[in-house]
Amino acid sequence: MAPTPYVPQPPQGVRSGGSKGDYPAHWEADVISRDGQMFHIRPIRPSDAAALQDLHLSQSESSRVYRFFAPRGELTEKELDQFTRVDHAERVALVVTDSAEEEEVLAFGTYDSSGPGTAEVAFYVADSAHGRGLGSILLDHLAAAAWERGLHRFEADVLPTNSRMLAVFRDAGYTLTSRLLDGVITVSLDLLPTAESRRVLAAREQHSESLSMAGVLNPAAVVTVGSSPALPRGLPAWDGSPFSVPTLALIDDDAASLSGHLTSLGLAGAWAAVVLTRVGEPGHWFRALLRSARDSDLRLVGPSSFGILTADGTNLTREPALRGGGVVSVLTHRRRSATEITDRLVAAGVPVRTFLAAGNRLDVSGNDAMQWWLSDPGTRVAAISLDSIGNPRKFARISRALALTMPVVCHIGSTTGQSAPPGHPVRTSALPRAVLSGMLRQSGVIEAGSRADLVDLACLAVGGRPAAVRLLATTPSGEEAAARALAGVAVEPHRAAEGGSGGGTPVVPALTIVVDQPLAGEVREGSAAEVARAAEGAVIAVMRHPAPVRIEGSSAVVTDDLDRAVRLATLLLAPPAADSPPAGGDVDLAAARRALAHAEPGALTEEATANLLAAYHLTARQQPGGDGWEEVLVEGTEDPLYGPVISLHHGGDAKMLGDVAYRIAPLTERDVAELLAEPRSAVQLTGRDLGPLRDVTGRLARLKDDLPEVSHVLARVLVGESSTLIVRVEVRLAGGGRLDTRGRAMAGGEFGWGMGPAE
Incomplete structure (x- = not known):
């Protein structure tokens, strides 16, 4: 019998779903489809039986044949029971609905464990929802769930004429094999992420998220909602009529009325809302406000936003002198930051392309703004001021893509990442702020030391670096x-x-x-x-x-x-961003999973550690005698905010003196080279062959990226004149999940909330 895989738990603060049979609430998410519209994805429930039957009966005969390989009438009670009563481990089913409150099922996908590390996967998408990418979204989230449960391969039987389903598998970017037997194509999908699967995921995410941001930064019309005298003059007040064009609503009203306004705007067909209303500490109503926006298919900026300036130059900020028509796009958070930056832009006479003050960043964040700038030919410089950060791994991924196309300048607050500003429902980290600086360098982003530097660097970068x-x-x-x-x-x-x-x-x-x-x-x-x-x-x-x-x-x-x-x-x-191959080389992930199969949380045994290292083609040896060795320590930590953090420092007092370099996995070969060169102590390695040390560091970073359940790994490496040796490796396991999973999802989960209906 195959060993039971080590099962990591969901992120701290999210309702439990790690044990077999428990409802995994951390799998719930709001997602954006190929056409920029919002949907909700969640594990199936027994109460979904009627909705599943309705989906089936609404399908064309060809769709039923593609799913069941024969014409089908109603699903039997036994079949419905089998579909909706799953253990969320060996048998998993996810459904897609219009919103968290909506019961109608638009698509569902399942996998059933069929052997060691393998599961059979199947999808059923409503005919009315074809072409929106829901099948691909289901595959992403089922793969993330399977990976969490220790599975690494999907198989599926597909009729040769089912071109849509074949395209979903083919275009996902995973390693794929297929064979035709008795008129059926059996597809086998290796779920180990590849460079192509990462590229596909990022491209789809960017396309859908940038489309959803069009209603924020490039609306066709703007209306005001609320009675505040601070609302800009000259804009029409919404009279309750439905909208015929993509419309942005600017809201300034008392906090108790905000959810109702969002619901009404959603019913009228608005695309986005900017909430200027100032609020204090987040509470339960924050989650209800976000839920109202998502269920109304609205992108939400704020609350406590300073306002925005749209791509056509419409100024909806608190600073009337701010001008559009430029090439610099700006993102800020809190009003204090927005006020200082707009004052400096106005004083310098610098026009902007777009300006967005995210306020409490309940929904729209810097990641969303960068996704839109990637698609905007009018933005030539990006300037970002971060008072908090919700998903650093995603920020690093998007900012690196953006820095490949334009100069990106970023200022981060002195406590960003370590503490949350009032009204910002984000996670924090006990790691030093240097982790954020390392992440920016890794992404090719210019870090400004102050907001004054941010504005000046953005102005100077208009012509390029x-x-x-x-x-x-x-x-x-x-x-x-x-x-x-x-x-x-x-x-x-x-x-x-x-x-x-x-x-x-x-x-x-x-x-x-x-x-x-x-x-x-x-x-x-x-x-x-x-x-x-x-x-x-x-x-x-x-x-x-x-x-x-x-x-x-x-x-x-x-x-x-x-x-x-x-x-x-x-x-x-400083060197701009550049493409570089991924670090880490080939690994045997199945062997790595086997090494952790019977492990308990805590320190990994020497035998299990040796087996784990062997899966990554690493071996720890006895410490050699003699002098001339330079000690280098490579460390990987699973952080609740940053995810897999890789650090490197030399022996002695280097760490105590703060001479430590940080990066966030996954690493490229260039990332590894810069990580080794960054500490001041790196001069001790001058003249030595660093190729083996780069290889060891890349493989340890790959191990930490692949295995979120590894809470900490520390490797002591000795670098000699002609050889490099690993002399000690310590590995610890802990229950805990990773914030940035492989499934595409909107913000919300990083706030420690399951994104189901508001209680």
Whole structure:
């Protein structure tokens, strides 16, 4: 008999569903279909029998034949009982409905365990719902459930003429094999994620989520709801009539009326709502408010939003001077952040493409905004200010994709990730803030040290990220001071010529620093504005008495702090995001599962640890004698907020001194190389062959990414002049789930809520 797999538990704070037979509430989720509409997916219940019968009877004869391989009338009570009474482990069934309150079943999918690690999967999608991607969504969520239950392969029998179902399997991106026997195609799907399955999941997620955000950032019409005098003037107040075009509602009313407004707007056909109403601490009503928006098929911005500026330049913010028509799109959270950023944008005269203040980020978050920017040809720079973060793994995935297409600048608060601001129902982490900084570097995102830096970096990045820094100065002393400050930075020096015209042009696009800080009695060779005319691209003007510098065709930032100018330039010169192969190599996941089959929570035995390492082609050896070895510790932790965090530090006091590098799995080969190079102690490895250490680190990161039940893994690695050895590995298991699962789902689950009907 095959061993029972180790079953991880659902995320902390979510209703239990880990034991066989228990209802797994953490599998409930709101999802967005291929056409941008919202649906609800959940485990089946015995009470769904009548709805399942209605679905069956509404189907065409061909659809019934595709599902049951023969014409079928009504389903028998025994069949309905078999479909709806499952153990949520060896037999699983999920249904898709219009909302959490809706009983009508639009689609359902099942799997039945058929052997060690294998299950037979089947789908039934309403004819009226074909073409919306519900079959693919069911496959995603069934695969996530199967993976959680220790299964790694799906099989299905499909009639050759059932092209829709064959396409669902073929297009999922998993390793697929098939054979034709007696007029039936048997499809076998390996559920181990591949580079293609990850790409497909991300592409589908981006397509559907960006469509759903069109009603927020690019609506055809806007109406106001509520009696607040703070609502913008000149916009029509909603009179209760149904909407004929994609419409955004701007709401400012008392908190008790918000759910009712959302329900009424949904019935009238609105697409989205921005709630300006300020609220305090989240409570049970927060969940009810989100449930009202989801059940009404509305995207919700807020509550406590500062407002938005849409793609056509319509200003719906609290700052009337904010202008549209630019190329920088901005995302903020709290009003304090939004106020400071809009003040700086207005003072600098910078127009924006879109602006979104998510407020309490109950539904729409930075991840949603980035998905829309990926599809928006008008956005050329993304500027993000995070007061909290709900799903860092998803943020990392989307921001990396965005950074491949444009400069992305991000400011994170001093306690972001470690504590939740008032009114932000998000998880927190005990890990240091350096994890977030590592995540941004991993994604190719420029981290701004302040909101002032965020605005200036976004302005400077409008023309793209420079490959070098060019230096112009109005005086010899200015050139000398800048040269000292720029030591170690890639610089193309050039002092202004007589009259301030300057000569020569950069071979590659460059950022120009103009230093105009003459000493007493020193003769200037032209003003900063005159000297800056020699620049081709963005300019930072360093002046003793800052004044606006207008340069036609260029972005200019003015400061009196040369060190700040150098810091901004250095940030912009950081390597941009780039594609890189996944790290970790080939593994034997089935063997890894077997190694954990009988394990209990706590420390893994030496034998089980050795078997687990062998599945990832790793071996721990005895510590060698002699000197010349450099100790490196690679650690993997399952964090309730970040998921699988990989850290690396050298031996001795390095960790105590904070000399630790962090990344979030999965890692690419480039991520691993940067992880090894980032600690200050990395100089100890100069001249040594780091290939084996990169391989070990990549495989340990792959292990942590594959196995959420591994709560902690610590490997002590010795790097010598000509060899690298793993000398000790400690592994611990714990019940706990991962926030960012493989199934596409909207925000809500990260708040610690099962996304079923509000109680």
